Amino acid sequence: MIGDLLAAIDWNVVFIILLAFIKAFVIVNVLLVIFAYMTVTERKVMGRMQARYGPNRVGPFGLLQPIADGIKLALKEDITPSQANVWVHTLAPILSLVPALIIFAVIPIGPSIPLGEPGSGSEWTWYIANINVGYLYAAAIASLGVYGIVLAGWASNNKYSLLGGLRASAQMISYELPQGLAALTVVIIAGTLNLYEIVEQQNRAGLPFGLLPIFGWIAFAIYIVSGIAETNRTPFDLPEAEGELGAGFHTEYSGFKWSMFFMAEYVNMVNVSALAIILFLGGWWPAVTGIAALDGVLGPIFFTLKLAFFMFCFIWLRTTFPRLRYDRLMGLGWKFLFPLALLNLTATAVWVALWPRGWWPFI
Amino acid sequence: MAYVELKSPPPPKGLMGEIAADLEALTKGLAVTLRHLGQKPVTLQYPEERPELPPRHRGRHELERHENGLEKCVGCELCALACPAKAIFVEGAENPPEAPVSIGERYAKTYVVNMIRCIFCGFCVEACPTEALQLKRVFELADYTRESMIYTKEMLLAPAYKKEPEDSWLPG
Numbered sequence: 001m002i003g004d005l006l007a008a009i010d011w012n013v014v015f016i017i018l019l020a021f022i023k024a025f026v027i028v029n030v031l032l033v034i035f036a037y038m039t040v041t042e043r044k045v046m047g048r049m050q051a052r053y054g055p056n057r058v059g060p061f062g063l064l065q066p067i068a069d070g071i072k073l074a075l076k077e078d079i080t081p082s083q084a085n086v087w088v089h090t091l092a093p094i095l096s097l098v099p100a101l102i103i104f105a106v107i108p109i110g111p112s113i114p115l116g117e118p119g120s121g122s123e124w125t126w127y128i129a130n131i132n133v134g135y136l137y138a139a140a141i142a143s144l145g146v147y148g149i150v151l152a153g154w155a156s157n158n159k160y161s162l163l164g165g166l167r168a169s170a171q172m173i174s175y176e177l178p179q180g181l182a183a184l185t186v187v188i189i190a191g192t193l194n195l196y197e198i199v200e201q202q203n204r205a206g207l208p209f210g211l212l213p214i215f216g217w218i219a220f221a222i223y224i225v226s227g228i229a230e231t232n233r234t235p236f237d238l239p240e241a242e243g244e245l246g247a248g249f250h251t252e253y254s255g256f257k258w259s260m261f262f263m264a265e266y267v268n269m270v271n272v273s274a275l276a277i278i279l280f281l282g283g284w285w286p287a288v289t290g291i292a293a294l295d296g297v298l299g300p301i302f303f304t305l306k307l308a309f310f311m312f313c314f315i316w317l318r319t320t321f322p323r324l325r326y327d328r329l330m331g332l333g334w335k336f337l338f339p340l341a342l343l344n345l346t347a348t349a350v351w352v353a354l355w356p357r358g359w360w361p362f363i
Numbered sequence: 364m365a366y367v368e369l370k371s372p373p374p375p376k377g378l379m380g381e382i383a384a385d386l387e388a389l390t391k392g393l394a395v396t397l398r399h400l401g402q403k404p405v406t407l408q409y410p411e412e413r414p415e416l417p418p419r420h421r422g423r424h425e426l427e428r429h430e431n432g433l434e435k436c437v438g439c440e441l442c443a444l445a446c447p448a449k450a451i452f453v454e455g456a457e458n459p460p461e462a463p464v465s466i467g468e469r470y471a472k473t474y475v476v477n478m479i480r481c482i483f484c485g486f487c488v489e490a491c492p493t494e495a496l497q498l499k500r501v502f503e504l505a506d507y508t509r510e511s512m513i514y515t516k517e518m519l520l521a522p523a524y525k526k527e528p529e530d531s532w533l534p535g
Contacts, residue, residue, distance in 0.1 A: 052404045
């Protein structure tokens, strides 16, 4: 009986599932470590930009600061307002963090390395799942993150939180459009939604889409601006405008539930940056030597370097720019970025229709 | 009435001009923050690094002595009179001729400064006719109890004669 069952098991499938679990575990932990060290990096870089030091007391150069912060947050009392909807109040931070974490499943950070004899099909991959609708999946899951914020604002039973949640939903829905249209420009050029294939096309041509004459630049710029708005970072951090709303949707959150919103924000920054790198900056380019093993090792390193640059830019922008007024924020999204993205997309579509062969005519 | 007319740059022309002007402004801002990234922070790492206070900084009070060890204070109570915060209490007494405390006819029997009340204005120093009272560059006066903030004469009195021209607030 048991012998039959064991014989019926396809051990390859078991192995693949097990590997996916291990990878998921590693990715979640790496993302949370990135989050922890982004907080201290942000405070230090921001401090230096404002002619001060930032945290430097806990451990050497303040490097143990995130651990101290983590202990503090975990030990803090978790307060739920007496008039709040307890279930939704608890669910909201989870709804915010989980989508942020699972987007990374489809993000390839390096080229696959073939293993075994050629043609055997077995390979080491730097992603969990390589699905045909990779970008669609990422965009869909990213928009789920809005629910966490809206429900947090609603469940808190606090007018400031509710206003923050409403602002967040309006802002994120508004900026998803130009972001999606900018990404669609790349999808039209590449002819696929598969993130791995999009990177491969850029590397085959030796030119990232972000460097494509005019269409690529515009799409890249729109994507970045919308991406910052999507992650609710300064200068687009209207939902949590502390001056007006008293921290907005997370006013009534404390302790670990509050830190989950915090994690979601930083992991979303990583996601937006990673997608921008894949769509516009050639992913693991310039690790395209043709030697599979070398590329496979160098690829993730280059990807990480680009990611670090993007994260630095997030901090840089936060230090430099003040928050936008709410109507200006909506105006920028709907009256400027959206028409521009639409125009850019149409122009790209016409161009690709005129020269259907070869993914980019003048290379 | 004469007034200065502020000159603003000419308004940008057209949509492209506006976009260009906006981008220029954004780039300027980014350049400022990036430039600061390479500069040394102005923060003073306080417990390790000490501030360089100016010579005439108004900090903790001190009662000075003459070269022969006698107190400069003659118990005239002018400092207490000058104090706007009523932080100083002085009780003068006859200076015993056989064992003089000060050089004058009288001396300060009690001299108390309430550091919670003191506003460090320095009027007491200005009022002092004998230059007995000085405000020093000692600024770490925090403590845990109200009682410990009452500085008695023993605490305020300089242990010995000090010649510190950089501390003197009088010219010459």
